[in-house]
Amino acid sequence: MEGLHVIDLTRALAGPYCTMLFADLGADVIKVEPLHGDVSRTQGPYRADDELLAFGGYFASVNRNKRSIAVDLSNAEGVDVVRRLAREADVLIENFRPHVMEEIGLPYEKLCAENPRLVYGAIRGFGDPRTGRSPYADRSAFDIVAQAMSGIMAITGRPDGEPTKIGPGIGDIFPAVLTAFGVMAAVADAQATGVGRFVDVAMYDAMVSLCERVVHQHSFVGAVPAREGNDHPLLAPFGVYRAGDGWVAIAAPLDRQWARLAEVMGRPELAADPALATNAARVAGRERVRAVIEEWTAARTRAQITETLADTVPCGPVNTVDALFTDPHLAVRRMLLEVEQPGSATPVTVAGQPIKVTGAPEQTFRRAPLLGEQTEEILRERGFDPAHIERLRSARVVR
Template sequence: MSLRPAPLTGIRVLDLTRVLAGPWCTQNLADLGAEVIKIERPGAGDDTRGWGPPYIKDAQGRDTTEAAYYASANRNKQSVALDISSKRGAELVRDLARQCDILVENFKVGGLRKYGLDYESIKAINPALIYCSITGFGQTGPYASRPGYDFMIQGMGGLMSITGERDDLPGGGPQKAGVAVADLMTGMYSTVGILAALHERSRSGLGQHIDMALLDCQVAMLANQNLNYMTTGTAPKRAGNAHQNLVPYQVFAAADGHLIVAVGNDTQFQAYCRVIDRPGLSDDPRFRTNSNRVINREVLVPMLAEAMKAQARDHWLQALESAGVPAGPINTIDQVYDNPQVRARDMMRTLPHAAAGQAPVGASPLRFSDSPVNYRHAAPLLGEHTEKVLRERLGLSDEEIREVTS
């Protein structure tokens, strides 16, 4: 079957981001086929280049100088090392912006104005450009000038107040997520906003400024917990591995380990009770409906927990699957990548890498039938494409390139 080019083929992105939220966004765009030109500080580059160990390994199993953290968010990009604080460096970045469809940056509010790289300056030379700014708190409001980092945003934005075990249980207390979810969700929302602006540009012919804030995205992603608060006036509390609105929907201890049971409706609860040999529970008026199970959680859950101890984890997983009750193991990450479903979906790939030869990458979850995600190369070395981009995009001579890179 003849496949069409990746969805964003022909779109050019100027990437002035670093760390995670911005690079996650621009990696999405790169995966979708866009040409992404990442501007990095000469001699240092993106902060996360130094966030190791671990590092990408070469063919002999030796560490390169490329941090795995950086590699996780920068595949398919070209790295251009330019000093934007210099007059000539800023001028070259503006010249690149003239040729781009999208610019993504995560400098402090107003931080690019002194280089002539702020939205108004770039809009004057390329009114069709979509300019996305990612900051901790957005371009407006009393906190706009503050720096924002994922960990503090998870706390400030309410996520840690509902994540972790209850205070009255062992290990109770606020807990951050295991990955930087505020950064990642901001990168995803930014991708959505940029793609929407691209579609709008097809009608108006004009670009626009997209103002993205980690705190906004963190608050928005509280989803049902937001409405739990808004409809009751009471702030939700930490519930450990339990669910605020569904019962049973949590971790249970089996005879030899733990598993997740995720009952989403009353029919599933009836099937679950049959599997654990407690059919009478689903007929009990206190537990017949999910609403009643939530109200009577403290009575029901101990009975279920006691029943679950009777068999091994894998026995329950097989029996619950056969009965159509959602359940699953709690895998370590090595077990995740050994899972037959994850392997079948090809979620770990290897791509060419200038220092390692080949480097592993986590695959994009996007699946297109006819214009698939484009895997070209792993994260670039610092400045790997400087000469190529300056020569091919801006027409600089060898001497001009030496002047700006020396």
């Protein structure tokens, strides 16, 4: 994406994760922050030796490879600064509530009138009225709200327990990924036609898309799926099983996989048993399947189980995060990245970029920027002379 210019007016998690994808792949992402900075800068966690406290792990994780300019958008001159940035940009992405950009003075219509090829991406809880006005349009949303409303929490957790939130903020991150995909489709179109598009992803919509299975189950057979713990409603075995030193995931829904698993467990007769021979039969007899598997797994470690099965039956240990730091796969795939942390004597580790492209230069990763670290650099690139920049700084229009 080298040569693609992205104006990033996002904050918190969904928007910054989206723009990080562009930055990781080479786009020039200019993060426009208020003078006090993105709210996530102060949300930690911090290194014990960090006295600078410029930003913690939350901000560091999803704002790498970006440049920062701090602008007061309550000031007309600050708004004009962003308009000038947008005139030369390929993409602008924001995740405010509807009408906030209008109130600021930076509506899509004004920006695209000044730059017709601009692709404008918006992430909102319930979408933008331009693409379909939701009765919930003016509501705010967070990850847990999107997870709750989409139906994903209703099918997550133990059958006798409460609805359970997925651990990572997928109500933010999945909409972010879809927005990046939609924006790139619009960029390709703009490169061909010279005309940009408004790209809108609602967090609620994205999470319903992620829950596609429950939608088709309800439509096809009228089911209202409920929580099934770590089991799958349509496949067996397909779950998490107790090992001698923790838990292991095993998935053998295909009959040949089940036959191989039965052979490894020393129970080849199970593959011929009519009560277990097919996936449908195993789903119906799920508790017996679990008992048979756990009789074998409980007597072995996760490493023993994985070493025995993984080449022919999909399986893997249930890892805690410390195990990730010693996993040779993640080392080879560069999925744990060390970056400088201002204020700390040693680098910190953040999750890597999973998109790998053959023939591309080796990806480089810069730490997240300090607040307004590149303000002057960015303004000079856009034609602001030094005296003008100093006046904007003195008036606290920029930082």
